[in-house]
Amino acid sequence: MKIGIVGLGKMGILHASILNALDGCSVAAICEKERLVLEFAKKIIPHVAFYSDVVSMVNEEKLDAVFVTTPISTHLPILREIVDSASIPVFMEKPLAVNYEDASMMARLSKEKRLITMVGYQKRFAPSFSRAKSILDSGQIGKPLVFRGHSFVSNVFKEGRGWRFKKGEGGALLDLGSHLIDLLTFYFGVPDWVSGFDIQIASKQVEDFAHATFGFESGLRGYVDVSWSVEGYRLPDTKIEVIGSEGRIEVSDDRLFVSDNQTKKDSDGKEFTAPDLYKGVSFLLGDPEYCTEDEFFVNSIKNGKDAHPDFPQASIVNKVIEGIHKSSLEKKVVWLDDSKDR
Amino acid sequence: MTAKIDRLLIGDNPFNGVSHRSRERGRSRATMLSEKEIVKIIETALDNGAQGWVFSVTPKMLSVLKHMREDGWNRELHLYPIVPDVLSLVNESAELGMVGLLSQFLDGLSVQGKLRFMVKGGLAALSLSPMELIKMYLDTEIARIYATMPRGAETRAIFLHEVVTDTLVGLQASNILNGYCTHLQSKFGVVPGMVTRNFPRFVGFIEFSKVPLDSMMVMTPFNKVGFQMNPTRESCESSLSRLAKANVIAMSVLASGYLSLEEATKYLKQLPIKLSCVVGVSSEANAKNTFSYINSTLYKE
Numbered sequence A: 001m002k003i004g005i006v007g008l009g010k011m012g013i014l015h016a017s018i019l020n021a022l023d024g025c026s027v028a029a030i031c032e033k034e035r036l037v038l039e040f041a042k043k044i045i046p047h048v049a050f051y052s053d054v055v056s057m058v059n060e061e062k063l064d065a066v067f068v069t070t071p072i073s074t075h076l077p078i079l080r081e082i083v084d085s086a087s088i089p090v091f092m093e094k095p096l097a098v099n100y101e102d103a104s105m106m107a108r109l110s111k112e113k114r115l116i117t118m119v120g121y122q123k124r125f126a127p128s129f130s131r132a133k134s135i136l137d138s139g140q141i142g143k144p145l146v147f148r149g150h151s152f153v154s155n156v157f158k159e160g161r162g163w164r165f166k167k168g169e170g171g172a173l174l175d176l177g178s179h180l181i182d183l184l185t186f187y188f189g190v191p192d193w194v195s196g197f198d199i200q201i202a203s204k205q206v207e208d209f210a211h212a213t214f215g216f217e218s219g220l221r222g223y224v225d226v227s228w229s230v231e232g233y234r235l236p237d238t239k240i241e242v243i244g245s246e247g248r249i250e251v252s253d254d255r256l257f258v259s260d261n262q263t264k265k266d267s268d269g270k271e272f273t274a275p276d277l278y279k280g281v282s283f284l285l286g287d288p289e290y291c292t293e294d295e296f297f298v299n300s301i302k303n304g305k306d307a308h309p310d311f312p313q314a315s316i317v318n319k320v321i322e323g324i325h326k327s328s329l330e331k332k333v334v335w336l337d338d339s340k341d342r
Numbered sequence B: 001m002t003a004k005i006d007r008l009l010i011g012d013n014p015f016n017g018v019s020h021r022s023r024e025r026g027r028s029r030a031t032m033l034s035e036k037e038i039v040k041i042i043e044t045a046l047d048n049g050a051q052g053w054v055f056s057v058t059p060k061m062l063s064v065l066k067h068m069r070e071d072g073w074n075r076e077l078h079l080y081p082i083v084p085d086v087l088s089l090v091n092e093s094a095e096l097g098m099v100g101l102l103s104q105f106l107d108g109l110s111v112q113g114k115l116r117f118m119v120k121g122g123l124a125a126l127s128l129s130p131m132e133l134i135k136m137y138l139d140t141e142i143a144r145i146y147a148t149m150p151r152g153a154e155t156r157a158i159f160l161h162e163v164v165t166d167t168l169v170g171l172q173a174s175n176i177l178n179g180y181c182t183h184l185q186s187k188f189g190v191v192p193g194m195v196t197r198n199f200p201r202f203v204g205f206i207e208f209s210k211v212p213l214d215s216m217m218v219m220t221p222f223n224k225v226g227f228q229m230n231p232t233r234e235s236c237e238s239s240l241s242r243l244a245k246a247n248v249i250a251m252s253v254l255a256s257g258y259l260s261l262e263e264a265t266k267y268l269k270q271l272p273i274k275l276s277c278v279v280g281v282s283s284e285a286n287a288k289n290t291f292s293y294i295n296s297t298l299y300k301e
Helices: A010-022 A035-044 A054-060 A072-085 A100-112 A127-138 A174-186 A288-303 A311-330 B023-030 B035-047 B059-070 B084-111 B130-148 B162-171 B174-188 B199-211 B233-242 B260-271 B286-299
Strands: A002-006 A026-031 A050-051 A065-068 A090-092 A116-117 A144-152 A193-199 A209-215 A221-227 A237-246 A248-253 A255-260 A271-275 B008-010 B052-056 B074-083 B151-155 B157-159 B190-193 B219-220 B248-252 B277-279
Touching: A002 A010, A002 A054, A010 A026, A010 A065, A010 A288, A010 B162, A026 A054, A035 A050, A035 B130, A035 B162, A035 B174, A050 A054, A054 A072, A054 A116, A065 A072, A065 A288, A072 A090, A072 A100, A072 B023, A100 A311, A116 A288, A116 A311, A127 A174, A127 A237, A127 A248, A127 A255, A144 A174, A174 A209, A174 A221, A174 A237, A221 B008, A221 B174, A288 B059, B008 B035, B008 B286, B035 B059, B035 B074, B035 B286, B052 B059, B059 B151, B074 B130, B084 B130, B084 B157, B130 B151, B130 B174, B157 B162, B157 B174, B157 B219, B162 B199, B162 B219, B174 B190, B174 B199, B199 B233, B260 B286, B277 B286
Parallel strands: A002 A026, A002 A065, A026 A050, A065 A090, A090 A116, A144 A221, B008 B052, B008 B277, B052 B074, B074 B151, B074 B157, B157 B190, B190 B219, B219 B248, B248 B277
Antiparallel strands: A144 A237, A193 A209, A209 A221, A237 A248, A248 A255, A255 A271
16 A cells, blocks of 8 residues: 655654554655755655655555645645545544634545545554443443543643644644543544633643533533643643443553442452553554554555544544633633534 | 673663653652662662663753762763653654754754854755764764763663664664664764664564674563563564574563563563563662562573
């Protein structure tokens, strides 16, 4: 399978390296607009075709899929360039777009062109979070009643540089919180409503902290805190705790704890640490979930099946984030489905 | 150059607040240990059979070296630094982008007078080869280590962080691998080392790149439960059995504290090649217990 990569930042390099190592896969072409990066990359990996524009790459190379790993504001225009030239599967790094309008446009385009698409919310594929999904789906803890969660990292303590700190393009919710929100929709579906607030601590244009409450049609309620400006988190930490009618589950990047009527007989519950959950992957770079997600996308293409989260599913994350901003601004509950607003 | 490898090494993960088993555990540790306490732990490890220290070139670990020096350290200690400090680089690249990151580094060099030309905007850098840039980066990192090294310390090998090694493996960037090895050997007389978490593929890549494996050191996970071993524990073991002469340092031998010392050493003992190993500990008591046990079980005949 011949893959093209658009954008050679850290995520582009990561995916290129993993994809190139997967059996039956090779990175055939790379598109990079920055001349300096392009020239360097040519000398490091001479066996790949290099382009400085997407259209030429897609037109000239017979690619089986394209991975887009550029700043978020470029996702929509790049998708347009790709689909104008070829109807091929597209993987976009997260988040799908800067706002819901762009995200839903991309979802629409992908449906019109019947593309197999996927967005890089890799935490779905992490050993702990994917195991938690199976446990929730199995009904082991009964009906989910309430959850709380957080996503923290100690990164931003002064005004940052780059697009992650620009109004309308960045912020802790889009950059960090989007993973947590994707996990919530993966576990529980689309929330009915959100309410919350976001505040600036170190940044002047974007939020550094957000708190949000969610309501689901099933009656499930929950809240999360998201911040990149808290002390003590050298590595990002994402955690969700769910209390169900028959038990409780606690899941974070490297730990899973389940307590239900069965496990309670022996002790308080059953704990799984990273070595319990770990399974070897074809090629480990960063966390194992990056390989698992890339393999999942490649296999979806091979089998002609939908991948997840696809563009329509991932656009919900943008919708939720916009809802939180709106709720913060207007100090009210925001219904995600307009028809339910009352 | 043949590599002179130590058998038993102390790692630095607990000193940097890293626990692969639990981030929560890592967090609570990091704030606990001062430079002085870390030096004490290293000394205890050396007293109980460790011969060297594996560490990432983070500001904290450099300040540990500095503390040793200022405190009059004068004892044999073999250093195995790992470059680059990947977490800082990843955070900086998120903020600056790739060009920003390159420019920042090049600007730093031109201020130090190490580049003959100004690189503002990065255009002049186009004439630069990536290998030259990597060499300059290595020189800067090695200078930082040498500048803080205490008496009695000696750098035995310099390792590339697994994220860099495995990126090169994935991209099949043989020219960079060759350049890295040659530069360390010819300019510094230091053995090139690489950390990988994809051992079988790494071995294939080294063979493909025609680098003699016995001239370098490899650090890679080996443990009974296959933690961090890819694609499988079995394939890592069978790659090992194909190597007659290789300087392999086993890491994650306790699977981040998941395995007991007895389980860990029993597993290492039955491998086809006798490996060196690196273990991180977070207290003096733990250092004494761990290193004396591993040393007497694995390395004292």
